Amino acid sequence: MDNGPTQEARPAPAIAAPSAGAARGPASVADLAEGLLDAVVNISTSQSVDVAGRGVPPLEAPEGSPLQDFFDDLLQDRDGLGNRRVQSLGSGFVVDPSGVVVTNNHVIADADTITVNFADGTQLDAELIGTDPKTDLAVLKVEPEEPLVSVKFGDSEALRIGDWVMAIGNPFGLGGSVSIGIVSARGRNINAGPYDNFIQTDAAINRGNSGGPLFDLNGDVVGINTAIISPSGGSIGIGFSVPSNLAVNVIDQLREFGETRRGWLGIRLQAVTDDIAEGLGIGEARGAVVMGIVEGGPSDNGLLKVGDVIVSFDGAAVESSRDLPRIVAETPVGKAVAVEVLRKTATDKPAERTSVEVTLGRLEDGEKLMAESDDAAPTSDPEAAETGDTDAGPVETLGMTLTEIDPTLREQYALAEDAKGVVITAVAPSSNAAEKGIEAGTLIREVAQEEVATAREVADKIAKLKDEGRRNALLLLAASNGDLRFVVVPIE
The missing domain is CATH 2.40.10.10 (Trypsin-like serine proteases)
Incomplete structure (x- = not known):
């Protein structure tokens, strides 16, 4: 049988065989190690721990027994009864001949004293310059009599x-x-x-x-x-x-x-899955989708919007939501940066690439701002006046029972006074919505990136998506605390 034209077989590309030396690895690293060993140090720490009140009852002998002296000696040390000295060891290295030493934060955490031990037997007390628990780094300073052997950072x-x-x-x-x-x-x-x-x-x-x-x-x-x-x-x-x-x-x-000063964009993010990418009309899954703007933060200027997918930051490609926080944190505070986003402006059109400029704030200040915002979050007000068509009864769609916000539901689910959207009051256990982790008390803010205010509106938009042959519904959900997330629910 004729299977059509055939192509001439081409030889496979040649792959160079590794040399014998390369196969074994470097013949020796002795010369390299010899020049570096003196810059690597041992870090020893000491901490006084009060063992009293840790669930261990005091050792008591019968009155007049000579064993009581033995028990007292057992627990007594130079810091007094019930205290023990806990020691630990780690490593570090000298990055400046004047005595700057780098190590891990967890090596020196909670230490009362820090000692740097050098290869020649020298021991020097160290001062803690600063720590960063987020990257588990710490910087120490010792005062040597002569310049120290140091090493430099590579790429x-x-x-x-x-x-x-x-x-x-x-x-x-x-x-x-x-x-x-x-x-x-x-x-x-x-x-x-x-x-x-x-x-x-x-x-x-x-x-x-x-x-x-x-x-x-x-x-x-x-x-x-x-x-x-x-x-x-x-x-x-x-x-x-x-x-x-x-x-x-x-x-x-x-x-x-003596502290970190990281860049801060002032947004909340969500990972872009294949389903969300399809729902947002951005093609392949990439970037980080904006799920919230921190009030009073650097991005609270109306330029970035919920649903924007950030694909580039200050010229660096953003492959995933895990990459963006690190890239932003490494950018100087106060720098005006270009943020490129994919934004969908119409449901029947693909997302368009646009660029906005944001001047970065400081992450450490932002963390305080967000903590204060959480503390000052509005509480539910059962007597608050409501707007909208609250006479409409519950509506069921995609295994969810939906209704409009009313004072009773606001109190029941601890919804904020300014909460918007449609309340999910029940989720069928075996439904697609349940499989996506949707729970009662969640608010639906958007369907297919269009705002909704009534339960009937949600049902109608989902029905329209089904008529258009769409297999999934992209929902923007809000938790009772205001946190947003996109969820893609299959339409049956």
Whole structure:
């Protein structure tokens, strides 16, 4: 049988075989390690812990028993009865010959005293310059008699998966120890903080390595060893390092100000799924969708709108909602930046690309503003006057029972006085809405990016979508606290 014209077979592209040396890895890192070991330090901390009141009853012997003296000696130390000195060990490295040392925040957290131990046996008390729990970084200062051996930061963005790296640290308190491996992955999110972008490596990292440097084979610091995944506490070849490009900005701010000063856009975000991308008419899933504007924040100027999908920030592409907070945080406070968004202006037209300019605020000030806003949130007022067609009865659609806001529902679901939309009063357990996590007390604000005010309006718009052959309904939902999210519910 003739299957049509055939194409001439082409040879597969040649793949260069690795050299014998490359297959084994570097022949030796002895010279490299020798020049770096003196810049890597051990960090020891001490903390006084009051063990009284921790559920352990005091040790008491019968009256007159000589055992009472023994019990008292058992609990007594230099800080008094019931106190114990807790010590811990970690790693760090010198980044300035004058005595600036970088380590992890969790290594020195809650410490009463911090001591930096050098390879030659020198011990120096350290002053804490600043910490950043969000990236788990801390900067210390010691006062050496002579300039210290220091190391410099390299470009973590230049790392490729498979590149050789070397870790130096203080595993299990054994002192300076060197291990080597490769970059196993980049951009790892292990839910350690809001700016997770870890380098994963199989170079052995164990307890006590925290805060130590990860070097490339040029001897530059490309990461700060922070965490491991291990059922035993020992290395199983899954270690994580804070990338140098993320760390340098934080360290510079801690050295200059003693605190971080991150950029802040003043918006709430949601990830763009394939369903949401289809509902918003933006094609492939990318970017971060704006779900709220913080009142009084940098974006509270009417330029950004709920439903906008941010795809570029200050010239940097935004691939996902996880990328944007990190990019914004690394941008200087007060900088006017161009924010490119995809915005849908009509239901029957694809989203259009547009650009707005926002002058960034400071994240730390924004966190205070949002906390104050939450504390001052309006409470429900059962006697508040209502507007709209409240005589219309409940409507059922997509497994949801809907009705307009009235004083009773406002009180029942603790809805804000200025809450808008249609109240979901019940959700059928086996419905598509239930599978999407929609619950009673939630408000529907928009259907297919069109505002709704009555239950009948919701049902009519969903019916229209079904008549148009649409398979899903894009709903903008509001929780009782005002938080917004997009949900795509299949239309049956």
